[in-house]
Amino acid sequence: MEHIVIIGNGIAGVTAARHIRKLSNKKITIISAESDYFFSRTALMYVYMGHMKFEHTQPYENWFWKKNNIDLINGFVTQVNTTEKEVILKHNGSISYDKLIIATGSKPNKFGWPGQDLEGVQGLYSKQDLELLEQNAPNNKVCKRAVIVGGGLIGIELAEMLRTRNIPVTFLVRESSFWNGVLPSGESQMINEHILEHHIDLRLGASLKEIVPDEKGKVKSVIVAETGEEITCTVVGLTAGVTPNIDFLKDSGIELGKGVKVNRFLETNIKDIYAIGDCAEQHEAIGNRRPVEAVWYTGRMMGETVAQTICGNRTEYKPGHWFNSAKFLDIEYQTYGWVFSERIKGEDEIHFHWRHPKEKLCITIAFDKGSKTFLGINTFGIRMRHEVFDRWLNDKKDIDFVMAHLADANFDPEFYRRHESEIVAKFNSDFGKNIVPKKKSLKRIFQTS
């Protein structure tokens, strides 16, 4: 019986294992040093905030693995021996494989800042990071102030977490506005305001120069590069992005770049070794995507894809239309298709932006200047229906169609106030159009005749 070994029990590795099991009766072993059972990494913040206990973040009950004949090993892989086809574990010997899937995820970026390894400095990625945070910042008596470095999705989550324990937070964001390398300016501006509303000391255009230790080698303060200001703090959160977690593969002969290099079939340069999820790097980026995609959803898709290949149906990784989501404190964010920030968008990408006069709601819709084709939407505080946008992107609908049918795409809970008429009125006035918004139609939404 062929033995499939998977390093990493995150969403990518576990999805691969589940689908291999569905398709075959191969022997499957998952190795992880992080946790005994699969948990949802994106939910760690809720454990610190007291919304859930750690076991609630585990999507499958503990009997699931035995029942499905998936072996779990708690161990740390130090080396992969590709000639002998075995992985070497730190304490418990080695395991030989017929096929190997590398799904080791990411680790927080550290850019060589002075003091970056001091006690009290940490990232937020793994279960161990969460446990460390519980020690470093159990309350606002132990942690007088935290400084968060890096204005991305993890940074704002960490800020939200610490604020639930009334810990003062200073948030250093290198850019001139929060996440504006990704978000168009109107959205980014709204999030800036929301961060301040939550009493987070947001410092825009501020980057880290160094972390200063006290006499015991613990964090004492940080120094801001731009101003030279010294901010006294107990904890420093490094949240300036993540990078593939592949150090253990250095001398393995597996081709590495930023991540584990893979082709479209998620195969590495060495036969029978695959890489999926955050740690995989495409030789060439797919469409507008990045070569390394550290996103929950892509990890899941790669897991499904590689399972097909391993079970004898060699399948290319072909993700569909881009989508993503996040939550910035109280504001939910969803995106379908591509909407680029002003910093990177092309000449032909036109944006329509609407923001609610009082509430923290806004949308940005991107369309092509010439053909008027709908390219994508960012939506904040208004939920949208994935299926509908996926269909519109497939059908290459134009912007006028999308504006007229916006009600079909709304996914807010029942009885929520609707904003289509204001949105379309703004669009009409911005672009000199005369579009009349159509009423929501169940027939169109569910495609029934």
Next chain:
Amino acid sequence: MNTLDKSMALTGQPPKSLSLNQKLATVIGMVGLGILLLATFNVSFPNKTLWLVVSLGSISLGTLWFSWDAYSKKHPGIKNDGVWFKSMSSRGLWGWMAGLALTGFYIVLYFYPEYLGLVSGGENKGVIALFDPLSKLLSGNPASQWFVYGTLYTVAILIFGIKFLWKYRHNRYEKLRTFSVMFFQLAFAFIIPEMMARLNGHKILNGGSLPYYDLKSVWPLNYYNFESYRIKGFLSSGDIGFALLVFAILSIFVITPILTYRYGKRWYCSWVCGCGGLAETAGDAFRQLSDKSVSAWKIERWVVHSVVVFVTLMTTAVVYSYLGTDTSKYWLTKSTFLIGVAVLLTLVFGWAMIFKREQLQKDAQYGAIGYFVIIIALIGFHFFSGEGQVFLFKSETLRKSYSFLIGSIFSGVIGTGFYPIFGSRVWCRFGCPMAAMMGFQQRLFSRFRITTNGGQCISCGNCSTYCEMGIDVRAYAQKGENVVRASCVGCGICSAVCPRGVLKLENGPMEGRIDGNQVLLGNDVDLMTLVNKK
């Protein structure tokens, strides 16, 4: 400070402490409860009206002040910070103490009302006497233990309803739903029946007496509604009485099926029902304590469907026992009634088996077949059993055991008393026959579903954690599958707590409602075809 205490690593030192306002509010609320307790121990209060107002007033003020302090200063949004750190909401010491206190209250209420001051045939004493002025104001009669309970129940739904409204003030579905349960409790369950009692003996009722009737309560939830004394009450009370009886029957066979088809059972369980109303308001702090394991789901299906069988048998037996045998006196006789019940059950069962076979899970089929056989067999036994007996038992024995086991122990002592231990909907999930019957329809014949939004689920588990019915919502959402579950009461909290906007309660076409295929959007279409190939 226990930063070195590794065993606390994941629970730490959380946002669980009470503010000064919250402490004061707690004291005020406790004073109100204290007055009730003193009255229970027969401390006599000279001015009952005043002390009753003071007591209920301080309970309300304390609760409202506490909630105001907890939510008003925060931004609208999800307010679950520290839920699993607080002793009360995470089965800590306070949770257990509250559970014991509530359970004790129910035991006294159901089985030892004399300790509350109930005196049969004399003046009330104790805490029941304290409620006499209010009862006389409403119905003209002195209070009973049920009046005390009804008042406290209504007050709880109202004040915790306001708490809930503040907590979910960003969510209009939750707000409207809560206004609705508050209204139905106050008007339909509390004021209208008390007022109706004033009419008893009036000429508008032909001098008859209506039974106490909470109009929103539908059989089999009010399992007693067709007992002999009630039917006599209805029939002796002129056109109004007759209309109420017709309404009672229509609510079972017409109103409930139509509304459940259109909106799912939530129209009742989360918008109208008093048990649901208490669970959603006073019980909201405990919703996360429900058991989500697959084994709990198995137990749930066996227990709740057994209750349905039990209540059907019991009601049939009770009605059967007071019907006559002579067709010339009244068209509905013992045998026509039994045949009618058997035909109706056969029709429903036959319809489900013929048209919905593939939607029924295997064990549900076994269960249905088994129970169906039992019912038919018992009805058959009747024809071989002697007078005074119905089926194998005396109908009175059946009625009494149902009333004791289900009506008192299950819905009260366990269902509500154990809120802080098992979560807020134990009764609705494991015990309520009405919920089970509507659930059967919701699963097979309804437009309601919780739509999963394409591939946006991140498996975080907030939905499952906060599902009071113990549904593992995430198990569906992460597969891109709609949630169509018999037990779902449509409270909408899974949708509210979802950080990625994945879940939406909605009514839509039945076609394609239950989509077992793993349509995770964003994936390659060809791959999905392969994945879905069985």
